[in-house]
Amino acid sequence: MKNNYLLVYDNYYLFQEKLKDIISSTKFENASITNxxxxxxxxxxxxxxxxxxxFLTEQKVIIIKNINLLEDNQDTKHLLKYLDNPNNDNLLILTTTKFNATKKINKELKKKTNYIKLETDLNKEIKNILQGYEVEAGVITKLIEYSNxxxxxxxxECDKLKQYKFDTKKITKEDVETIVIKHIGESTQIVFDLIxxxxxxxxxxxxxxxxxxxKYNVxxxxxxGLLESQLRLMIQIIMFSExxxxxxxxxxxxxxxxxxIEKTKELLRYSNKKDVCNMIKNLSNIDYKIKxxxxxxxxxxxxxxINN
Structure with missing residues (x-):
């Protein structure tokens, strides 16, 4: 279990920081890294x-992403077997943003790895961002719901609400519906066209x-976030359609x-699974470089x- 990790996260920046921390704390800084x-x-x-x-370096860091897609087959059994008797020269990090703890495979993974769940406390984050404003009950719930x-x-969206109610310093559910829903609805359609x-x-x-x-101040x-959400939905639809x-x-x-689903399938007329995966990979690289x-x-x- 020592060099086997299972990392579940909902925030890419926190994930990247934890990844660096694991590699450093296990003394694999000079190892080759393969995703x-x-x-x-x-x-x-x-x-x-x-x-x-x-043959290049004794140590290897192997990161397997989206392990929520594991199925009950021979390869998965092979992975579980490896976790029972891992190679000490390997640092294995399994990652996912979606983890069903009730699945049999996932229960096994949790037992055989160092399980780490990185969870952003959205309620706390929103309260911190809106500090100094009087926030009506239900505002935080609506913000979380509408932002997926x-x-x-x-x-x-919180920045827009703060600007909108700068004079009164009071944010209501009606403000969320006026500013956030209109903005997200219209911008989502433009994101669809952009993809x-x-x-x-x-x-x-x-x-x-x-x-x-x-112009929508996005x-x-x-x-x-909007682009990645739509692209990942495209991948999921491809897999379910198969x-x-x-x-x-x-x-x-x-x-x-x-x-x-119907609208997203329209996008799949213009790109295949490989294209979408490349778009996600490039987007993740850009996101990491910004943060x-x-x-x-x-x-x-x-x-x-320009680069896609």
Whole structure:
């Protein structure tokens, strides 16, 4: 168990910080690092790496992302077997943003790894952001609900509410419905169109959509959250469609409106699974570079559009 970790998170920045902390505390700073994403490839490739001796460095860090997609098959059994008798020269980190603790596989993973859950206390975060304002009961709940638990979107919307009620310093549920719902609804449609333009490589139209979003005061961090949420939904729909799920079944499984499934499927006319995975990977890299101070967030989405 010593060098086996299971990391469940809801905030990408916290996840990256914890990742660095684990690598440092286990003294794997000089090891080679390889990432495997189960949205893009089979578990088999990661298992092969775990079982293969490295000729370049003695130590290896192997990160397997989206382990919520593990199925009850031979490869998963192989992984559980490895966890019982791991190679001390390997640091294995399993990661996911979605973790059903009642699943049999997940129960086994928790037993055989150092389980760490990084959870953002959204109530506490919102109270801190809105400090100095009188907040009506129900405002925080609505903000969390309408932002789909995305902390970056929450921060962006709280800033708009503070500007809107700067004079009175009182924020009501009606304010949330007036400012946040209208903004998220309209900007989500533009995000949908932006993804389409990026997918078909129409950079000129994509930049126009991006400039339009800026007029809605959507900052780049919040926009990354909206883009990533939509792209990950596309991957989920592809995977469920491969299993012959109907739109209704997918909507029920993911607990979202069937209309959103239908609209998202329209995007899949312009891009395949590999394209979407690449878009997510590039977006995650941009997000990390912003939050680690490597690039200015004002240039981030523009660079993302140009480089995709």
């Amino acid at each position: 495997y994403d189960l949205e893009e490839e089979d578990l088999y490739n990661a298992l092969l790496d775990l079982d293969t001796y490295s 638990n995305n902390i970056d979107i929450i921060k962006s 389409k333009d990026i997918a078909i490589k129409d950079k000129k139209r994509a930049i126009i959509k991006y400039e339009k979003l800026k 900052d780049d961090i919040a926009l990354i 299993k012959n799920y109907s739109n209704k079944d997918i909507a029920a499984t993911l607990n979202i409106h069937p209309y959103r 680690s101070g490597q690039i200015d967030n004002k240039d981030a989405i523009f660079m993302y559009i």
